[in-house]
Amino acid sequence: xxVAGLRDGLAATGYLAGESLATALFLAVRMGQPILLExxxxxxxxxxxxxxxxxxxxxxxxxxxxxxxxxxxALYEWNYPRQLLAIRLAESRGEVLRDADLFGPDYLLxxxxxxxxxxxxPRPAVLLxxxxxxxxxxxxxxxxxxxxxxxxxxxxxxxxxxALPPVAVLTSNRxxxxxxxxxxxxxxxxxxxxxxxxxxxxxxxxxxxAAGWLAERVAGAVGRLRGLELYKPPxxxxxxxxxxxxxxxxxxxxxxxxxxxxxSAVLKYAEDTETVRAAGLAAVxxxx
Numbered sequence: 001x002x003v004a005g006l007r008d009g010l011a012a013t014g015y016l017a018g019e020s021l022a023t024a025l026f027l028a029v030r031m032g033q034p035i036l037l038e039x040x041x042x043x044x045x046x047x048x049x050x051x052x053x054x055x056x057x058x059x060x061x062x063x064x065x066x067x068x069x070x071x072x073x074a075l076y077e078w079n080y081p082r083q084l085l086a087i088r089l090a091e092s093r094g095e096v097l098r099d100a101d102l103f104g105p106d107y108l109l110x111x112x113x114x115x116x117x118x119x120x121x122p123r124p125a126v127l128l129x130x131x132x133x134x135x136x137x138x139x140x141x142x143x144x145x146x147x148x149x150x151x152x153x154x155x156x157x158x159x160x161x162x163a164l165p166p167v168a169v170l171t172s173n174r175x176x177x178x179x180x181x182x183x184x185x186x187x188x189x190x191x192x193x194x195x196x197x198x199x200x201x202x203x204x205x206x207x208x209x210a211a212g213w214l215a216e217r218v219a220g221a222v223g224r225l226r227g228l229e230l231y232k233p234p235x236x237x238x239x240x241x242x243x244x245x246x247x248x249x250x251x252x253x254x255x256x257x258x259x260x261x262x263x264s265a266v267l268k269y270a271e272d273t274e275t276v277r278a279a280g281l282a283a284v285x286x287x288x
Contacts, residue, residue: 042235
């Protein structure tokens with residue numbers, strides 16, 4: 001598969017990638033190097049990872065990062081209820097269990113990072129590490145080493161090394177700056193807001209049941225919303241949600257009444273709603 005083939009494959013899943021993004025993803029796959037996707041919320045970073053896994057015909061393993069996430073929570077844990085049951089069963093039989101009996105593969109519960117390393121193939125898994133900027137510095141440093149080595153050590157079982165290192169896709173909303181060491185290890189691509197034509201095409205693909213005119217009107221209106229001083233400008237995810245809401249309600253045109261009824265699909269803060277109303281909702285939906 002070449003860059004054009006990957007781009008066509010992504011399009012077949014409903015994800016429209018530009019030439020530069022398709023090239024960056026292609027290089028991540030062929031070079032075996034993690035890729036960091038940054039951009040405003042809702043521009044399609046997470047969907048890029050999902051679409052890549054579908055296009056490659058391989059498993060998607062997702063790790064959602066959050067503040068306080070620890071390496072243990074992302075790697076593995078032991079099945080304590082099952083271990084306790086084994087202990088009680090052994091006691092009823094008058095047997096004594098050793099640590100090696102309780103801390104073996106049968107009692108190990110892989111979390112996303114270990115699951116990606118242990119993935120048997122035949123193709124490498126796509127490891128989607130979502131919103132890595134929400135994790136702490138310590139976890140980021142641990143993640144850097146794990147991705148560099150494609151291995152992890154479990155004290156009770158030894159080192160597990162990936163037979164097929166995963167294709168790692170990291171996403172960030174830039175809520176904080178990531179360390180240079182992590183960025184140097186990764187390919188990088190910034191995903192910006194799509195222009196009106198591309199946004200309309202994305203909406204048509206993601207909301208195929210909606211009328212054709214709806215995609216163009218919503219894409220244009222969302223672009224005008226981004227021109228206002230909003231706390232959370234809407235991304236393509238909100239545009240899709242807005243088009244879906246209008247379709248579900250049977251709207252026959254995007255006018256002020258239909259926009260008022262569906263503002264909750266596209267604006268997520270009360271302050272932004274007030275800003276739009278002060279600017280004039282009619283101008284937003286009509287462009288006048």
